[in-house]
Amino acid sequence: MQDPADSESLLASDEPPAVDWRAGSIDPFFFVCEHASNRVPRALGDLGLPSEAFERHIAWDPGAAQLTLGLAERFGGAAVLQRYSRLVIDCNREPELPDAITPLSEDTPIPGNQGLGEDERRGRIAAIWAPFHAAVDRLLNARVAARKPTALVTIHSFTPVYRGVSRPWHVGIISTGDRRFAEPMLAALSREAGLVVGDDQPYSARDNVDYTIRRHGRERGLPHVMIEVRNDLLRTARDVSQWVERLGDALTESAGAVGLPGPIRV
Template structure:
């Protein structure tokens, strides 16, 4: 339950929850996270006063990431946790208080509803950020208690171009200190003819700029990787299926090396 005063509570009782857990008892060692799964905005926030395009485009969510995550979870029989609200409400993959946690400008687009005080920011965290991450913590704690081998795959998508920059990568493998999962993923994907794969580009994982991998992966000592797929590859059912099949096959290939003798148990 939110600790915010009633006047500052963000979500109405009839609105969707801040997270969704899919297949929590999945047999795979993989646990999938989708930090930017939705572009929904609580009614109280009146679409943040932003142009509708800001919510529908990459500024509002990771286009195709939720569909890809769900399909990949089904193929692997993996647990999946998805965020329930737009990254413009509060970004679930940014440390609280960072400049991009509740951005007033996103990719040059003003977000008037994000000019807020500390109390409002805390209310958004209570409503959308902490419930999502507590759900992840609860899932990981339960797996730890069962001595279940676990690796974190955080699924994202990125826009094909930014102002003045076309992005040649079809996908990117992002990581911080832990490369146990990133290195074999990168090697496997780069074996595919015609596939351009970024190595910590167009983004990289940092403790100051990311939350999920540093907190749920590295701090727990779990193999972890952030997978970025270019959004134009996820616009069709066929594209989503192709990427899900590719990523599932790669994970199955490298899983035995992550947990020798464990069989993913």
């Protein structure tokens, strides 16, 4: 159950690296999915959990990877996806926060995350968290240096019921203090009859969920938005395809609203 203190011993040579990325060839969208996978490094075993726990939202965002890749394919945009579970370390948190390696997720204790020493935490940061954000930094810095128009879009999914409370939203738009891209996204999605759209729902920056868009978007001055889709609406390939179309149309409209060049559908 212990984390080795270095990335080489945490991830075996035949295990995938922490980051799956593609540079993209068409502007302006840069897609990121921090919770794409429920994989755990072999060195950590099962974190003391039954196998069914890794199908739950506590381990990943079901459907988010497929949605991210579908949007990247629609636009020919760049994409960066995390290959390991948020239970190993949450890449949408500052690594020093207690819930970055959470000992309790929703109502479920995570035995393999309890009582970790500093070396164990550093091992997870070095192997999983740091390479992920380094990849985002590298790709975005190259785009900024080349003066390529860029909008950062992070993709997540959320549970229909959280701690016994039903959530009415079909999709949520999460923002930082810079709402120039969030506002047109909300306007575009809210025009669809019957679609319940959350503004900073079911999460907001107050819940510490804005790390990626804040660090990589707001701090660079880039238009940015975090999109949350309810995960029971992403169960099939057809579901995902419908959301790719819906969100793709809203992203296209929003890019125009903030003065970015119109994306080309490929």
